[in-house]
Amino acid sequence: xxxxxxxxxxxxxxxxxxxxxxxxxxxxxxxxxxxxxxxxxxxxxxxxxxxxxxxxxxxxxxxxxxxxxxxxxxxxxxxxxxxxxxxxxxxxxxxxxxxxxxxxxxxxxxxxxxxxxxxxxxxxxxxxxxxxxxxxxxxxxxxxxxxxxxxxxxxxxxxxxxxxxxxxxxxxxxxxxxxxxxxxxxxxxxxxxxxxxxxxxxxxxxxxxxxxxxxxxxxxxxxxxxxxxxxxxxxxxxxxxxxxxxxxxxxxxxxxxxxxxxxxxxxxxxxxxxxxxxxxxxxxxxxxxxxxxxxxxxxxxxxxxxxxxxxxxxxxxxxxxxxxxxxxxxxxxxxxxxxxxxxxxxxxxxxxxxxxxxxxxxxxxxxxxxxxxx
Amino acid sequence: xxxxxxxxxxxxxxxxxxxxxxxxxxxxxxxxxxxxxxxxxxxxxxxxxxxxxxxxxxxxxxxxxxxxxxxxxxxxxxxxxxxxxxxxxxxxxxxxxxxxxxxxxxxxxxxxxxxxxxxxxxxxxxxxxxxxxxxxxxxxxxxxxxxxxxxxxxxxxxxxxxxxxxxxxxxxxxxxxxxxxxxxxxxxxxxxxxxxxxxxxxxxxxxxxxxxxxxxxxxxxxxxxxxxxxxxxxxxxxxxxxxxxxxxxxxxxxxxxxxxxxxxxxxxxxxxxxxxxxxxxxxxxxxxxxxxxxxxxxxxxxxxxxxxxxxxxxxxxxxxxxxxxxxxxxxxxxxxxxxxxxxxxxxxxxxxxxxxxxxxxxxxxxxxxxxxxxxxxxxxxxxxxxxxxx
Numbered sequence: 001x002x003x004x005x006x007x008x009x010x011x012x013x014x015x016x017x018x019x020x021x022x023x024x025x026x027x028x029x030x031x032x033x034x035x036x037x038x039x040x041x042x043x044x045x046x047x048x049x050x051x052x053x054x055x056x057x058x059x060x061x062x063x064x065x066x067x068x069x070x071x072x073x074x075x076x077x078x079x080x081x082x083x084x085x086x087x088x089x090x091x092x093x094x095x096x097x098x099x100x101x102x103x104x105x106x107x108x109x110x111x112x113x114x115x116x117x118x119x120x121x122x123x124x125x126x127x128x129x130x131x132x133x134x135x136x137x138x139x140x141x142x143x144x145x146x147x148x149x150x151x152x153x154x155x156x157x158x159x160x161x162x163x164x165x166x167x168x169x170x171x172x173x174x175x176x177x178x179x180x181x182x183x184x185x186x187x188x189x190x191x192x193x194x195x196x197x198x199x200x201x202x203x204x205x206x207x208x209x210x211x212x213x214x215x216x217x218x219x220x221x222x223x224x225x226x227x228x229x230x231x232x233x234x235x236x237x238x239x240x241x242x243x244x245x246x247x248x249x250x251x252x253x254x255x256x257x258x259x260x261x262x263x264x265x266x267x268x269x270x271x272x273x274x275x276x277x278x279x280x281x282x283x284x285x286x287x288x289x290x291x292x293x294x295x296x297x298x299x300x301x302x303x304x305x306x307x308x309x310x311x312x313x314x315x316x317x318x319x320x321x322x323x324x325x326x327x328x329x330x331x332x333x334x335x336x337x338x339x340x341x342x343x344x345x346x347x348x349x350x351x352x353x354x355x356x357x358x359x360x361x362x363x364x365x366x367x368x369x370x371x372x373x374x
Numbered sequence: 375x376x377x378x379x380x381x382x383x384x385x386x387x388x389x390x391x392x393x394x395x396x397x398x399x400x401x402x403x404x405x406x407x408x409x410x411x412x413x414x415x416x417x418x419x420x421x422x423x424x425x426x427x428x429x430x431x432x433x434x435x436x437x438x439x440x441x442x443x444x445x446x447x448x449x450x451x452x453x454x455x456x457x458x459x460x461x462x463x464x465x466x467x468x469x470x471x472x473x474x475x476x477x478x479x480x481x482x483x484x485x486x487x488x489x490x491x492x493x494x495x496x497x498x499x500x501x502x503x504x505x506x507x508x509x510x511x512x513x514x515x516x517x518x519x520x521x522x523x524x525x526x527x528x529x530x531x532x533x534x535x536x537x538x539x540x541x542x543x544x545x546x547x548x549x550x551x552x553x554x555x556x557x558x559x560x561x562x563x564x565x566x567x568x569x570x571x572x573x574x575x576x577x578x579x580x581x582x583x584x585x586x587x588x589x590x591x592x593x594x595x596x597x598x599x600x601x602x603x604x605x606x607x608x609x610x611x612x613x614x615x616x617x618x619x620x621x622x623x624x625x626x627x628x629x630x631x632x633x634x635x636x637x638x639x640x641x642x643x644x645x646x647x648x649x650x651x652x653x654x655x656x657x658x659x660x661x662x663x664x665x666x667x668x669x670x671x672x673x674x675x676x677x678x679x680x681x682x683x684x685x686x687x688x689x690x691x692x693x694x695x696x697x698x699x700x701x702x703x704x705x706x707x708x709x710x711x712x713x714x715x716x717x718x719x720x721x722x723x724x725x726x727x728x729x730x731x732x733x734x735x736x737x738x739x740x741x742x743x744x745x746x747x748x749x750x751x752x753x754x755x756x757x758x759x760x761x762x763x764x
Contacts, residue, residue, distance in 0.1 A: 232726040241731065243694040265675060266691035266729060268699070273687075316694050 004049035006200040007031075007039050008211050009063070013053035014077045014090050016111050017139060017192075018259045019212025024056055031203040036063060038225045039201040040070050051075055051198075053211065058083040075111075078102075091129075093118060100128045108133040115142045119153040123160035130164070135176035144263055146273045151280060151310075158284040166288050170295060182252035183285040184292075184301055189245070191255035195237045201225060212258030242268040244275070248312045249305075252285075253278035272311055279310040305345070315352075327354045396448035396486070398649035399437060401430055403464055405654070405667050407456040409494050410534045413564050413591050415720070418667030419456055425654040430468045432680040433652045438479055443684060448486035450515075454651075454662060459497040466506050490515040492560070494531070496539065498546035507553060518543065518550050520559050520583070522574020526567045544581075551582045558585035563604075565595050571607040576614060579624045587627045590744075592717045594724075594736045601743035608747030616754050631752065633713025634745035637706060640696045646718040646730075647677075647692025656680040660692045663719020671723050675730075691730060692718075700731040704738075714741040 009031045012024035043050050050072035058080060059067075074087035078095045081102075088109045091099045102108070110133045118125065129136065140146070146154075158180065165180055176182070182190070194200075194210040199222070201207060202214040206221045207229040213220035223229035231237070237257065239246050245255055245268070255270060263271035286304035293301050309315055334342075334350045342350075352359045405416070405423030437444055451472055453465050469489055476484035489510050495518035497503055507514060520543050521527040528538030551557055561574060571588075578586045590596075590604070608628055615621050615629075647660040658678040659665050666674040677692075678684040698706055700721070705711060716733050725732035 233729055233732055236727075236729060236731055241699040243696050243699050244690070263687045264690050265688060266731065268731060269691040269694065271687045272690070313690060313694065 002046070002048060002197065002199050004051055004198045005039065005043050006051045006053060006198055006211060007036070008053040008200070008202060008214070009036065009059060010055035010057075011203055012055040013211070014055060014075075014092070015113065015141075015211070016053065016075050016088070016090050017210070017212065018141070018143065018254070018256050019210070019215060020141065021211065021215060028057065029055070029203075030057075030059070030063075032205075033063065033066070035201075035203060035205045035225070037066055038205065040066055042201070042225050043070055049073070054080055054084075056080070078110075096125065096128075099132075102129075102132045104131050106131070106134050109135045111137045111139060113139045113141050116140065116146060116150050119150055119157060122154070122157040123164075126161050127164070130175075133175070135178075137178040140277065143259065143273050143277060144271065146277065151276055154277065155280050155284070158280060159287075162284045162288050166291050169288070169292055169298065172297065178252065179281045180285055180288065183250065183282050183304065184289045186251040187302060189239055189248075189251050189253075189255070191239075191245075191253060192257065193237075194257055195231050195234065199229060210258055212256075213261075216258070216262075236266075236268045244269060244312050244316060247316055248275070248278075250275070250278035250282040252281065272313065275311040275313065279307075279312075283307075283310070330354050395446065396450050396488070397444055397446040398450045398452060398645065399433075400452040400454050400649060400651040400662055401425060401433070401468060402454055402456075402651060402653045402662060402665065403430075403458055403461045403468075404456040406460055407494065408460070408496060408533065409457070409539060410532055410536075412530045412532070413562055413593075415663065415717075416456070416668055417670050420667065423456075423654045423667065424461065425464060427464060427467055427471075429652065429654060429656040429680060430464070431471060432656060434468070434472055434475055436680055436683060438475055438481055438483075440683065443686075447482055448488075449483045450488045450490050453489070453491040457494050457497075458491045459493050459500075459503055462497070462500070462502045462506060465491070466502075466509075469506070469510060487513060488515055489513050492517040492519060494519055494539070495543040495546050495550070499549055511553070516550070516554055517558055517560065518547065520544070520547065520578070521561050521567075522570055523577045526570035526574045529567050529570075530562070530564065547581055547583070556585065557583060558587055559583050561586060561588040563588065563590045565597050565600050568600055568603045568607060571604070572611040572614065575611055575626050575628075576620075579620055584624045586625065589627070589715065590737055590740045592715070592720045592734060592737055594734075596736060596740060601739040604740055605743040605747050608744065609750055612747060612751035612754060616751070616758055621755065628744060629748055629751045630713060634710045634748055635712045636709055637697060637711040640698050642695040642697065642700075642718070643715050644718060647689055647695070650677075650684075652680060658684060660689070661719065663717060664722070668719060669723050672725075672728060675722070695730065700733045702733065702735065705733065705735060710742060710745040713745070714738070 008021070010029045011022060012029050013021055015021045040050065042048070050067070050070050052067060052072050052074050054074060054076045056077060056079065074084055076084055076087045076089055078089045078091045078099055081089055088111060090111045090113060092113045093115060110129065112125070112129070114122075114125070126136075161177070162180055165175070165177065168175055174181075192210070199207050200209065200211050200214060202211070204214075205225050206214075207223045207225070208214040208220055209222065209231075222231055235241050242255075253270075253274065256274065257267045259274055260267050260270050263273070282304065286306070289301050289304050292298035293303070330350060330353050339347070348359060403425045405419055406421045407416075407419055437449075451469070453468075455461075458465060472487065473484075475481075476487065493516070498518065507516070519531070521531050524538070524540040527540040527543070531539050531543075533539055559578060561578070563571060575586050575588065611626065612629065615624070615626065645661070646663070649661055651659040651662045651665065653659065653665050656679045657674075657676045658680070660675065660677055662668055664675040675688070676685070677688040695718070705714070708714070714737070718730050721732055721734050722728075722730045724734055
């Protein structure tokens, strides 16, 4: 069910995610007032919330008054903070210096959008922003260009930030980091869910899965405010029809459909880079969680299991399946042990090694039987 | 079906070479063909698309130097068209280069490679083709496509001027079977020629082709009652095969012990993505069905090229494809799902969006008819051989 709409109020509205919006070459561009009015009315009639994406300029009063008719969240470039005191603020690379002047604040919700060039100094950026936000989302603008060196760099930076997060949490300063704390508190996939929970109404009055698809081309139109929307092959957005993601537990991953389409040409299949980044985050989160669970305040945190891959493709690509002889060795090893002394986890690991499909079936069965309950 | 039945005297399907785990690389050496078969999926055949040797050379060098990405112990180099024998000189040159490079690099494939092609057959007896066969006979798999009796064959497999090709193909069959006694052919059935299935399979056996691979086209061509015609034809065929003991020496892929059960394995039907096709531009594809000249409605899907190598992200959707993510609910719950096939390229070409994850099910009623006839076949064979009693 669509719960909210995303409304870029200019074709130059700042990106808050992986896609890039066009550079504003100084020209003024603002959504037609009628489109904005229609979008607001559509949202009201359909009980949707509204996330409004701003460009570099504040909106005219008339527009703001129209927006006041509905509960909405403003997503703004940090430069507009002087005009709007409430909202989610986007910090891009060029804004970093000015963002360091933000005063201490434990309420702010920030989106940090940086490229891989900033990786070596990521923990320094984090430290400069520390105490100035309640929640920080991290988005890499060029994730598709990540190399093995970049993954290594990110891992090092995550470790540094992770040590700080650990200390903060022990002092009960529970900041939220999309990349290092979200996974600790999740019990199921929590992804972008474009087309399932939200849709975008672009300045052209048309529906798109997300602003990224609006910028990619007209062929991505899903309908109009006037006529409604129709998502063809909508089932491809659902987790159960995504062979990689349905076997993954990097539950905090964005599963960005726009990035999927761009890099693998399929909405339901993530790129290797997206998987690796998410798994590096997951694994560092696991380390934080393991340490925190030793403290009485965090005893109930869910355990994040250890895994030996950073891309689920490595274990799902059936071409790398074990030869029959190796399967027999594993089964023999299993049968030689007293089963009652094996933990469920060990048993499942054995099963997984010899028959990946069996474990997937079991997972699907449990998911159907118990739904999203843990 | 009793599991023991394969112990008795009837011929079973040949296992794929190296158990089907060999890497398969397809060189699309020409986009031209002398034929204009009505059911051909290559809708963009043309005379311009011919592979340059340099493209083949680069591809082979890339495959050999990228052992990590191609770790298989064995490899099949397939040559395809259009009609591959139109480019026999190129095919020969590529085969020589493969052998030389595998030897020079002490590559494990040197001891485990096969050369393979399927031809329309009309150039088979030419001097150059015969020389190629002689040179590579120990590493060669070779099929000639013949569609059955003259009236069935000529209904579909015609020259560009519309005339039938049957006699021109037939004249080379004896030589082919002499050189490849286990030679198999593939019969393709469409709506108009269903009524000739029985006579066509029997005709193949009579001319000495013992292994008949046969399938119905995946396209949306099926008319009302076509399933009844198919079922009747297959039952008549089953009667003749069993009554005349033809099962002892011959195979017809329509009858299989492995079909007609609920879905057991959640795997994709075909090997698209696990194989690799390269065209005359040097672009890589998951299989030939994703090339520009195979697609009618959609853009080609490339997965890299011989200059920059594989684009592994583009391959991911193919390598994790399973049955459940692309099939409608009715297929997942179907009581006779196993053996029901699809073509990924065709699925993609007619999908509502640019996805390979939308399965076309035009053959649904044809598959069910096949399953009914298949059950009849095995029941009759069981009774005849007394398997249950034994």
